[in-house]
Amino acid sequence: MRFKQLHTSSLCLLPNRTRIHAQSAAPPRRNTSDFFRSPTTKSLPEPRTKKVTDSDIVKCNIAITTHMRNGQCDVALRLFNSMPRKTTVSYNTMISGYLSNGSFKLAHQLFDEMPLKDLVTCNIMISGYIKNKNLLAARQLFDEMPVKDVVSWNAILSGYAQNGLVDEARRVFHLMPEKNEISWNGILAAYVQNGRIEEARRLFESKERWPVVSWNCLMSGYLKKKRLEEARQIFDRMPVRDAVSWNTMITCYAQNGRMEEARKLFEKSPIRDVFTWTAMVSGYIQNGQLHDARRIFDEMPEKNVISWNAMIAGYVQSKNMDLAGELFEAMPCRNVSSWNTMITGYAQSGDIARARNLFVKMPHRDCISWAAIIAGFAQNGDSEEALQMFIEMKRDGERLNRSAFTCVLSTCADIAAFELGKQIHGRVVKAGYEFGCYVGNALLAMYCRCGSIDEAYNVFKRIEDKDVVSWNTIIIGYARHGFGEEALKHFESMKRASSRAPDDAQNLMRSMPFEPDAATWGALLGASRIHGNTSLGEKAAEMIFALEPWNSGMYVLLSNLYASSGRWVDKKKQHMLKCHSEKLAVAYGIMKIPSGRPVRVFKNLRVCEDCHTAIKHIAKIVGRLIILRDPNRFHHFKDGVCNCGDYW
């Protein structure tokens, strides 16, 4: 690399022959005359050639900054290239612009080409490496710098913090020749971001004054752990609050279903920006309060794409595609996720024609759009079209990501497309997604569905973080293919896996849902029947009853189990149970319709003794059916005969 000399005294030789211009601790005031030797005498100006003044260069630099901030890298580059002379600042501006626009490669290229690197250049590049998760390169550059300032140290400190290397971050912190507020905040953030909240707290209490960002940081640490009360205490103690403080606290209440507290804080907040409003909208949506969400949305003084998207997603979630469509039409500007949300919504509501229409019309597609439309066709039973779209997606040059693979594989499973599934498996391996849980599960399901249980087991073995779906799929796979014993074996090892005590919280979270779902219990029930294992079968039926009391298949399977083990079951009773369960399913379906209606639906409900248990269970799921706690509201059928006509 070649360099232009700026301040001879501060030029240093780097070990790898890289020379950079370093600033001393108190940086010399640089002005553009360092870079441009403007003529001191009025030598003959070239006719018709405009003299390039310092202020021209500065103006260009500023224009580059603006273009970069607007995301117009190409415009910035054109300007940059047209500059007759470029200063270090011009290069630095370009590089940092590229980095903030995510063009790491271009930034790096320019960095390599740059004739003269100074301290700022290296600091920019260090943060670039860190953003790109290349901690080693960042560290190497850091080590090569002949002079570092507090910015360099802070950058490397936060690099370690963001990548979970807390102890390394602490080492850096102690080595720093000078520390400022940002350094202190850096080590605080290192603890907070890595879940070491108690250490963060101790550090925080060890120092008198903290800037508002650090208060925010500590508060968010408690919020991440869902320790809302402690977070609130921090919030209340804060000497100064900024928009982040208010937004963080409000968002957290909203996301944890505590809309009343969110609302109170929202009304008190002196600084409401688009984030605050949108957080309230999404909070209400998540809480099922669509009307409140819409009210806030309508009151919003300023909306951005994200607020619109949030509201549309709310309607899509509650299957109200008409209102979603209305809003979508009314949007002043849309982004890819607006389109994707609508496509997903139409696809999931079975309106694949509309979904396809939008897909064709949308200006830019990303891999989510493709995955949405592929899944849409697949879920609506048009597997051929789904695969056709998959092929078109490849033709379009869209790179396959995890979700696209997952989608397509589940389509293959649907139509038992074994050969294609195998081909895709090859691509999955190539892409290195094989061991991931989502793609792995989809592969597993595909092989199970195609009857290739050995291959399925091979996939199962390789999935690194098996979750409940992986276990359920393999168990169901074995059970469906008549390998009852294998299914039971896996069931046992699943139980063992779930009963192991895990230290860190994440593992615990992962293994918590190791409770088989109704489908798995169903498979086990089926397997038990084949093997005549009545006690496991009864246990399975009991579990299904607890999870899905309306699951009619369970009653049939159970009675078959009894029948095959020689226990006599009254056909009439079996029919009765089935009948009840179907009614309950209908009832449950209605109850899932939003806005508290179910109470009315259930008002005149009559249940027999057996059903009563089921109803109570549903009440538990829904949570607000207080009428069910009043037994006088029910008619109990004592004789075991339930007249379905009396049901409503």
Added chain:
DNA sequence: GTAGGGTTAG
């Protein structure tokens, strides 16, 4: 009056 390091949120 231009370029680099810290918190949060849709």
